[in-house]
Structures are given as structure tokens and as C-alpha cells.
Amino acid sequence: MAGCTPVASSFQAAQPASDYAGLLHAAEQAAAAGAKVVWEAADKPRNIMYKGTTDLVTETDKKSEEEILQVLTSKFADHAFLGEEGGVSGNPDSPYLWCVDPLDGTTNFTHSYPSFGVSVGVLHQGQPVAAVVVEFSGGPGTWVTRTYTASKGGGSYCNGQRIHVSSAEQLERSLLVTGFGYEHDAAWATNIELFKHFTDKSQGVRRLGAAAVDLCHVACGLVDAYWEFSIKPWDVTAGVLLVTEAGGVVTTLEGKPYTVFDRSIVAAGPTLHGHILDVTKGPTQQLRKQGQDLSPWFVPKGYKLPES
Known part of the structure; x- marks a missing residue:
């Protein structure tokens, strides 16, 4: 399939672990319910509201999240939920936490600029176990979607075909992707310097503006690695599982074991991952020494993080 990297053609798509x-x-x-909302709004005028100077939200974000949660709560009334727009809801004592980004890449969506997507993932005792991302690409009048799915132990798929991270081993022969948050703090400034470094040392660095899609592109081998500061649980829960089930490695930018509540992330194939960390580890540790808060965030009250 165009744009995705399937494994050997003889491989039959595995069923998710029971x-x-x-x-x-x-x-x-x-995710399909949310994507339907986004699809129907893709070429229509936007009603844009602002959560900050440049951080925006649309009615589509909110309606998509409502449709997603309606599906999930009808099936799992005893689970907990964390949505970008609605925050925490459901049963705080549940070991299951659904993390939902109803429209990742809202700025792209409002400008009809690909790519953006709908991301739905669920944690069990802090670990991602099932994930779906619906990616929108194309443009006005020509929108198309790709659906990425993964389950713990069951592999990663794009439109039903098994996918795998790239086999790139050398930074000099790699295409990378990153992102920048809305807050221009010390972490943002550090990432500007990392962007400069990797642009000089690699074949190029792209900035798409949708973390869930970035991780999907790592999972299917479109790009070789992704890193970012200040990402949030709903941005990455689904994508992290897609990468690891596609054979990739995900840690913090310091090389620590990753949880979706961490504030930094690097995802890549096994060999390239180490080369990325060789560059990012020192600056990230320096940020911590300078007082930059890199502790877990957006953890629902009472929710237990997995032990490192």
C-alpha cells in the first residue's frame, strides 16, 4: 500500500491478542465515529475559538470527542477517560484509561493543510494496549484517510496490512520529524537547537504539526525517527503502541523508560534510536538541572503509573 511499509507479503494479518x-x-x-465528524467538516467554514494566543480549538474538535466518548462509554461505563477537550471523566479507580485526541493537528485542519487525525488509545495499568489513529491527508476536495491499528502483542497495521519501522541505522541517511509546542519555554528553545543539529546531520527534518500522525509515520517507515518536548497523553497514547508493535523503541529524550505522561519522547528503530539519544540526552539533562519541569503531567488523580 502506498505510504506504508508492509512486512513480507506472506505474512497474514494477525488477530489482536484475545x-x-x-x-x-x-x-x-x-475513532471511526470521530473521523466521520472530521470528514464532514473538512471542507466547510470553521468556527474557531482560542485556548491561548495561538492554541485554537474548533467545534469539530468538541463534536468529534463527544462522538468518540459516546461510543466508549456505552461499552465501558466502568472505565476512566481522558480527552483533550473534556478532561477526565468516568471511574477514577479503573485500571483502564482511554486517552482521546479528537482532532490532532487542529491548526492544520483549520487551514485545510494535511496532516491531521483522530487518535484513540487505551492504557491498562499505565501501559498502552489498544490503539487506533485515523490520518487525514490530501487536501480540499481530495481528502483521503489511512487507519492505523495496534494491540499489545498483536502487531501494527495500516489499512489492514502489517507495518514495521524503518531499518535505518545511520543518522546521515535518515529523515526525521519533530514538533514544537505553543509555549516558548526553555524546552522549546532547546528543541530549536536540536532541530538545527539534526537538520545539519540528517537528510532532513520535517515538522508536520500532529504528534499522533508523526508516530504513525515512524511506525510505517515513512520517517525514521520522531522526537518532541511537551507532548501530552492524548497526543501519543495510540502512536506509542503503534511504534512499539511495529518494532520500534520509545523512551524519553533522556533515555528513560517511557510513559505517556512523560513530557519528552523519542521514537525510532532500534539502532537509530541510540544515535538520536546520543544527541538529545545531554541537552535534556541540562534542562532538568536548570529547573525545567520534566515530571509526568496530566495524570488523573489516583491513577497509578507503572513502575520504572
Whole structure:
């Protein structure tokens, strides 16, 4: 399939691990419901509101999240939920936490600029176990979608075909992707310097503006690695599982074991990942020494993080 890197053609698409099949099916239904909302609004005028000077939200974000949560709560009333727009809801004592980004890449969406997507992922005791991202690409009048799915132990897929991270081993022969948050703090400034470094040392660095899509592109081998500061759980929960089930490695920019509540991330194939860390580890540790808060955030009250 164009744009994705399938493994050997003889491989038959695996079924999700039985423990997570129901979760993945629900995630697919929920993401499809959200994507339908986005699709219907893609070429229509936007009603834009602002959460900050440049951080914006549309009615589409909110309606998409409502449709997603309606599907999930109808199936799992005893689970907990974390949505970008609505925050925390549901049962705070549940070991299951759904993390939902109803429209990742809202700025791209408002400008009809690809790419953007709908991201639905679920944690069990802090670990991602089922994930779906619906990516929108193309442009006005020519929108198309790709659906990425993964379950823990069941592999990663794009439109039903098994995908794998790239086999790139050398930074000099790699295409990278990163992102920048709305807050121009010390982490943002550090990432500008990392952007300069990697642009000089690699074949190029892209900035798409949608973390969930960035991670999907790592998972299917379109790009070789992704890194970013100040990402949030709803941005990455689905994408992290897609990368790891596609054979990739995900840690913090300091090389520590990753949780979706961490504030920095690097995702790549096994060999290239180490080369990225060789560059990012020192500056990130320096940020911490300078007082930059890199502790977990957006953790629902009472939710237990997995032990490192």
C-alpha cells in the first residue's frame, strides 16, 4: 500500500491478542465515529475559538470527542477517560484509561493543510494496549484517510496490512520529524537547537504539526525517527503502541523508560534510536538541572503509573 511499509507479503494479518480484541474493536468504532465528524467538516467554514494566543480549538474538535466518548462509554461505563477537550471523566479507580485526541493537528485542519487525525488509545495499568489513529491527508476536495491499528502483542497495521519501522541505522541517511509546542519555554528553545543539529546531520527534518500522525509515520517507515518536548497523553497514547508493535523503541529524550505522561519522547528503530539519544540526552539533562519541569503531567488523580 502506498505510504506504508508492509512486512513480507506472506505474512497474514494477525488477530489482536484475545485480552485486547474487544478494546481494539471499540477503539476502531470510536475513532471511526470521530473521523466521520472530521470528514464532514473538512471542507466547510470553521468556527474557531482560542485556548491561548495561538492554541485554537474548533467545534469539530468538541463534536468529534463527544462522538468518540459516546461510543466508549456505552461499552465501558466502568472505565476512566481522558480527552483533550473534556478532561477526565468516568471511574477514577479503573485500571483502564482511554486517552482521546479528537482532532490532532487542529491548526492544520483549520487551514485545510494535511496532516491531521483522530487518535484513540487505551492504557491498562499505565501501559498502552489498544490503539487506533485515523490520518487525514490530501487536501480540499481530495481528502483521503489511512487507519492505523495496534494491540499489545498483536502487531501494527495500516489499512489492514502489517507495518514495521524503518531499518535505518545511520543518522546521515535518515529523515526525521519533530514538533514544537505553543509555549516558548526553555524546552522549546532547546528543541530549536536540536532541530538545527539534526537538520545539519540528517537528510532532513520535517515538522508536520500532529504528534499522533508523526508516530504513525515512524511506525510505517515513512520517517525514521520522531522526537518532541511537551507532548501530552492524548497526543501519543495510540502512536506509542503503534511504534512499539511495529518494532520500534520509545523512551524519553533522556533515555528513560517511557510513559505517556512523560513530557519528552523519542521514537525510532532500534539502532537509530541510540544515535538520536546520543544527541538529545545531554541537552535534556541540562534542562532538568536548570529547573525545567520534566515530571509526568496530566495524570488523573489516583491513577497509578507503572513502575520504572
